[in-house]
Amino acid sequence: MNIKQYTSEFKTNIALAVPVMLGQLGHVLVGFADNIMVGELGAPALAAVSLANSIFFILMGLGVGFSFAMTPLISEADAAKNYLEGKKSYQHGVIILSVLGVVLAVALLLMEPLLGMMNQPEDVVVLAIPYYNVLAFSMIPLLIFQAIKQFTDGLSLTKYAMIAILGSNVINVLLNYILIYGKFGAPALGAVGAAYGTLVSRVLMIFVLLYFISKRKKFKPYKIAISWFSLEKERVMKIFKLGYPTALQMFFEIGIFASAVLLSGMLGTDEQAANQIALNLSTMTFMVATGVAVTATIRVGNQKGLKDYYNLKRIAISNILLMIIISVIAAIGFMSLRTYLPWMYIDDENVVNIAAKLLIVAGLFQISDGIQVVVLGALRGLQDMFVPMWLVFVSYWIVGFPVCYYLGIHTSLGTFGVWIGLLVGLTVSATLLYLRFQHLTKRLLLTEHL
Template sequence: MLTQYTKEFRYNLKLAAPVMLGMLGHTFVGLIDNIMVGQLGTAQLAAVSLGNSFMFIAMSLGIGFSTAITPLVAEADGEGNFNSGKSALKHGLFLCTVLSIILFLIILAAKPIMYLMKQPVEVVELAIPYLDLVAFSLIPLIVFQAFKQFSDGLSMTKYPMYATLIANVVNIVLNYVLIFGKFGFPQMGIVGAAIGTLISRFVMVAFLWILLRAKAKSKAYVTAIKLFVLDSKMLRKIIYLGFPSALQMFFEVGIFTAAIWLSGILGKNPQAANQIALNLASMTFMVATGLSVAAMVRVGNQKGLHQYRELKRIALSILLLTFIIEVIFAIFFVAFNTLLPQMYLDVNDVANLVDNNEVILIASELLLIAALFQISDGIQVVVLGALRGLQDVVIPTIITFIAYWIVGFPVSYYLGLYTEYANSGIWLGLLAGLTVSAILLYIRFKILSDRMIATGSVLDK
C-alpha cells in the first residue's frame, strides 16, 4: 500500500527540484548577505534584519498574490486551453505590477514607524538607507514572481531556477565589491548589499522572460501580451484567488516578522541571533516550498482532468515525501546547532568577542526549536499548495489567521517578553502556530478531497 505513494517520489522531486533550487537561490542570497554583513558587526546584521522585516511583509503579499496564476495555468494546461492560460498570465502580470508599485510606496511611507517600535536607535539609523533601495527591488521581484508562477503552472519549473541562479551570481559579486569596497569601488557597507540586491532582481526578471520567449511551449504566452486590454471576469477571478493567498502568506510571514520585532525589543544581540536562526530555517523551508508548488501544479492538473482519487493519492505522496525530508532537516539542526551560527560572525574578532559569543549562544538555542517546527512548517505549506491547486482559498485563509495570530502570536509575545524564555519563548510561539496550521489545513484538504471522490465533482467550497 505504501508503494502507491512512494512510487510518486521520483516525479514529485523532478517537478519540485528546480523550484527548490530557485527558492534556495533566493534564500542563499540572504545567507551570503548575512554572512558578509555579519563581518561588519552585530549592529549591521541586526539592521539588515530590521530592514528586511518590512520587506518580508510586502514580499509575502506580492508573492502570495502571484500564486493565483499557477493553478489557473495548470488547470488550463490540463484542459489544453491556451487562451485561458494566456489570459491568466496577462491579468496576473498586470495585477502583480500594480501591486508591486503600491507596496513599494507603502514601505517608503512606513519607514518612520521604525522609530516607534522600541528598536535600538543605532540599528534603525543603519536600516533606513538600506531599506530605501531594497524596497524599490520589490517591483522587479514581484513581476518575476508573475512569470515564475506562470512557468510553474506549465510544469516548466527549471527556467525560473536558471534565472535565480544567474541573479545570485550577480548579487554575490556586487555584494563583495560594494560592501567591502573592492576593485576601486567605495566601501558602502549594508547599502552596498542593497544595491546588489536591486540590480540582481532586474537581471532575474529579464533573464526569465528571455528564456520563456525562447521556448516553443511558452513563447506564444509571453509575447504579444496586450497588458492593458483586460477582461473584468478574469481580473475578478485572479483577485478572488490571489487576495486570500496573499493573506495566507502574510499571516505566516507576519508572525515571523513579529518575532524579529519582539527580539529587537530584547536588544541588538537577540535580534541578530534571531536573524541567523531565521535565515537557516528559511533555507530548509524553501525545500518544502518547492514541494508545495509541485502539489499545487499536480493537484491543479488532476482537477482539470477530473481525476479526484488520483488527486488525493498524489497529494498524500507529496506530504509523505515532505515529512521524511523535514525529519532529516530536524536531525541536522540538532546535530549542528552550535556550529552553524558561527558561519555568520567573525569569532576571532576580539573587540566584539562578548557580543558575538552571546549571539551564537542564543542562535544555537533557537535552532533546537527550529528543528522541532520543521515538520509542522513543511506539512502546512504543502497542504496549502494542494488547497491552492483546488482553488480553495477562503477557509485556508481563516485557518492561517487563527493558527498564527490567535494561537501563535500571543504565545510568542507572552513567553518572549514576560518570562525568562526570552528569544526561545518567541520561537515556541512560532512552533505552536505552525503546528495548529498544519493540523487544521490537513483536515480541510481531507474533507474536500473525500467529498470530490464521493460525488465525482468539485463541490461549492
C-alpha cells in the same frame, strides 16, 4: 494502507520540485549572502538588515502570495490544452503584479518612520534606514519576476526560473563584495551596498527568464497574439478572488516571523542578531517545502482539470509524505549542527550561543512547517483559498502570537520562548489545514461516485 501508491509518485514530485526548491533557495541565498557579508561588519549591522527585512518581507508576502493565484489557473488550462486561457491568465497576472509591486514599494517608503517606533536599539535603526529605502525599490522587479515565474511553474517548466534566480545570486554576491567593502575603486557603502546588489540582481532575473520564454519551443503554444492593454474585468476579479486569500495567508505567516524579529529586538541587539541567524537558516528549509508545495499545486491543479479526484488525493498525500521525510532530515541537521552553523554568520560567542538554542526549536518545527506549507499548496491546486486563510490567521495570531509574546517578554525564556510560540502556531496550522484538505477531497470523491 499501500505505501507504494504514494512513494511511486516521488520521482515525478522530485523532478518538478527540485528546480523550484533551488529557485526558491536562490531567493533566500540573496538574504544569506547579505547576512554573511554584512555580518562581517558586526552585530548591529546584521541586526539592522534583520529589522529592515522584517518589514519588507511582510509586504513581499502579500505580493508573492497574490502571485500564487496564477499557478492553479495556468496548470488547469494547460491540462485542458486551452492555450488562450493560459496566455490570458499570464497576461493579466503580469499586469496586476506589476501594479501591485509599485503600490507595495510606495507603501514601504511611506512606512520608513516605523523603523524608529518599534523600540529597537538606536544604532540598529540608524544602519537599517538607508538599507531599507533601497530595498523597497526591489519590490517592483521581484513581483514582475514572480508573475512570470508562476506562469512557467504552472506549465511544469520549473527549471527556467531556477536558472534565472541562481544566476542572479552570482551577480548579487559579486556586487555585495564590491559595494559593501568598497573593492575595485567603489565606495565602501556598508550594509546599504547589499541592498543595491539585491536590487540589481532582481532586475536581471526578469530578463533572463524572458529570454528562456522567447527561445524555448515548449512555450510556443502560448505565443498567441493578444493585446497586453486589454484587461477583462471578470478575469481580473477571478485572479483577485484567488489571490487575496493567498496573499493574506502569506501576510499572516511572514507577519508572525517578523513579530519574532521585533520581539527579539526588544530584548537586545544580540538577541535580534541571533534571531536573524536562526530565521535565515529556517527560511532555507521553508523554501525547500515551498518547492514541494508548488509541485502539489501544479499536480493537484492538473488532476482537477482532468476531474480525476482519486489520483488528485493520492498525489497530494504523496507530496505530504515526501515533505515529512525531508523535514525529519532537516530537523536532525539543525539539532546536530546547532553549535556550528551560527559561526558562518558572525564571530560573536554570545550571539552564537543564543542562536544555537533557537535552532533546537527550529529543528522541532520543521515537520509542522513542512506539512502546513505542502497542504496549503494542495489546497491552492483545488482553488480553495478563503477558508485556509482564516485557519492560518487563527493558528498564528489567535494561538501562536500570544504564546510568543508571553513566553518571550514575560518569562526568563526570552527569544527561546518566542520561538516556542512559533512552534505552537505552526503545529496548529498544520493540523487544521490537513483536516480541511481531508474534508474537501472526501466530498470530491463522493461526487465522483455519484
